[in-house]
Amino acid sequence: MEQLKSFEKLVEQIKKLPGVGTKSAERMAYSIIEWNEDEILNFVNAIKNAKERIHKCPICGIFTENDKCEVCSSSTRDNTKLMVVCTQKDALAFEQTETFNGLYHVLGGVLSIQKGISYEQLSIDSLIQRIQTGSIKEVILATEPTIEGETTAQFIAKLLEKYDISISRLGYGLPMGGHLDYADSLTLSKSLEGRTKIK
């Protein structure tokens, strides 16, 4: 019994989703072809709508459906504090702790020789611009607690050295090698409280 071509292609596409292997992708594909027309339409439209409406905030890089993201357009946020994160998910994880009221800057990843991600592919230039022109007094480097995240933080700290701002790194307490957005709120809060000053 040969696999069907259109089925194989579907499995191949589903495997592009993060954390999905062949077995899971096959289960999902079987599930999808059992859906009725309406269910298929809802699924496909949800993807298309999300892609159409969501874009990155031109200031900080957080996903938004508006001109600016909710954080950047808020008047109640402390615009002297800037938290630099790798991804939107990490910013969201901190929002859920309700312990940070400053602004965010999403880098879009970490520096990585292995994955070939260099300085130019991250939003570092726009970060420097924000510091040069903005009201920021403190930068909190909240990159992932991994070797690459640490390297990225050190790299940015070095670049920001010449500006008259305080720079800190998230306090450890975060398990090394873990994903930031899988940590619980308490751990995240503690790591914010115990942030260590770099400069």
Added chain:
Amino acid sequence: MEQLKSFEKLVEQIKKLPGVGTKSAERMAYSIIEWNEDEILNFVNAIKNAKERIHKCPICGIFTENDKCEVCSSSTRDNTKLMVVCTQKDALAFEQTETFNGLYHVLGGVLSIQKGISYEQLSIDSLIQRIQTGSIKEVILATEPTIEGETTAQFIAKLLEKYDISISRLGYGLPMGGHLDYADSLTLSKSLEGRTKIK
């Protein structure tokens, strides 16, 4: 930071896939909105194509892109043996062992009071019809090794009692409570070899 509506809807849709919780669905949704237009199009088209082209074989219920499935339209299969399985995936798992050369019949599930799945929702009538009109001499009940799968096998065995055919159940060796399509090929082969005669 409020979640975006179109993002929430996407997460909700992704959670309809089997085995996907909120955290995983969010990761997948973030991944999807980072895809470029072409990647989105490929993904959506794969779903649409699979849904459009794949339907159930009118004889056995196996998914196919043609009038009949590959097994039912083959001239080299032993049409005296019929394996009754719950799902297409289970049939495929047996195909991969290369130890069964008969035909299949996909029930589409198991009898379950809990999930409200009764006799009428499974392809049992069409199974009886195949036995009444076909060349089948032996039916192998290969339902899942769970209480519900066992009940379904017993129920079908009772219905087929009056026909002049031999009926068997998969030999145990399969771990109880497991999913048939997650078992390795050797275990599946062993369970086929050691099938026990019911009648």
